[in-house]
Amino acid sequence: MPKQVLKHQRIARVLAREIHSGVLEPGSKLPGEHALTRRFEVSRTTVRQALDELSRQGLISTHAGVGSFVAFDGSLLDNSLGWTRALADQGARITTEVLRLEAVRDARLAEELELDSAEFMALDRLRVLPEGTPVSLERSRVPLVPALADVPVGGLLDGSLTKTLAAAGLRATHGDEWASVRPLAAEEATLLRRPEGEAWLSTRRVGRGADGRVVEQVTSLLDPARFQLHLGFGEPPQ
Incomplete structure (x- = not known):
């Protein structure tokens, strides 16, 4: 039985043929993600997976022009470390x-992440100041691959999701993050010990591995008095 071709693989093959045939000339700019989603009638996630595939084949190069970073009390946090380690490195006394x-x-x-399996590992955490005031509520959803099957029962490695994923050979190398401000719902307000309807910074991050597969989705509610969103733009000089 022939192996099924995934949507992003089909798109990558079409664009690769256009590159090899000269329809897309060397040095020319590819159509934007929005144009490609309309052309192929797929999601932006699928388009990005196709572009990642072309990049791995050496057919295109991408240049990051914009980056977003979360800051705590004015200090940037390194997501690659995991927030527990990143906050500790900044001297924040957070449990x-x-x-x-x-x-x-x-x-x-x-369905939203275009995954075949609907099985996830759910991890919900509060970050709390020494006096007992919560400053963030994070809900992580990780595709429950075989290497993580025992984690929901056995627990995280050293209490760290980042270490647990790394031990399973999973590391997010790129992804997308969205941010907004929204009022706390009743359940969230209870957990965070704040008034219902109070405005908090809300972020959603989808991290992907080098192969384009989803490693983790995490949604966070962050106290705007302590957390800020720092945006960078342009390319640094070489």
């Missing part, structure tokens, strides 16, 4: 409370 660690099924999220 982490695990509210939930279990295997769940979420068909809606699987």
Whole structure:
């Protein structure tokens, strides 16, 4: 039985043929993501996976022009370290409370992320100041691959999701992040010990590995009095 060609692979093959045939000339700029999503009638996620495939084949090069970083009390946090380590490195005296660690099924999220399996590891955490005031609520959803099957029962490696993923050979090398400000819902306000409807910074980050597969989705509610979103633009001089 022939192997099924995934959507992003089909798009990558079409664009590769256009590059090799000269339809897309060397040095020319590819159509933007929005144009490609309309042309192929797929999501932006699928388009980005196709572009990642072309990049791995050496057919295109991408240049990051914009970056977003979360800051705590004015100091930038390194997401690659995991927030527990990053906050500690900045001298922040923050403790982490695990509210939930279990295997769940979420068909809606699987469809949104274009995953074949709807099985996830759910990890919900509070970050709390020494006096007991929560400053963030984070909900991570990780595709429950075989290497992580025992984690919901056995727990995280050294209490760290970043270390747990690394031990399973999973590391987010790129992805997307969205940010907005929204009011706290009743359940969120109870967990964060704040008034319902209070405005907090809300972020959603989808991290992907070098192969384009989803490693983690994390949604966070961040106290705007302590966290800020720092945006960078342009390319640094070489």
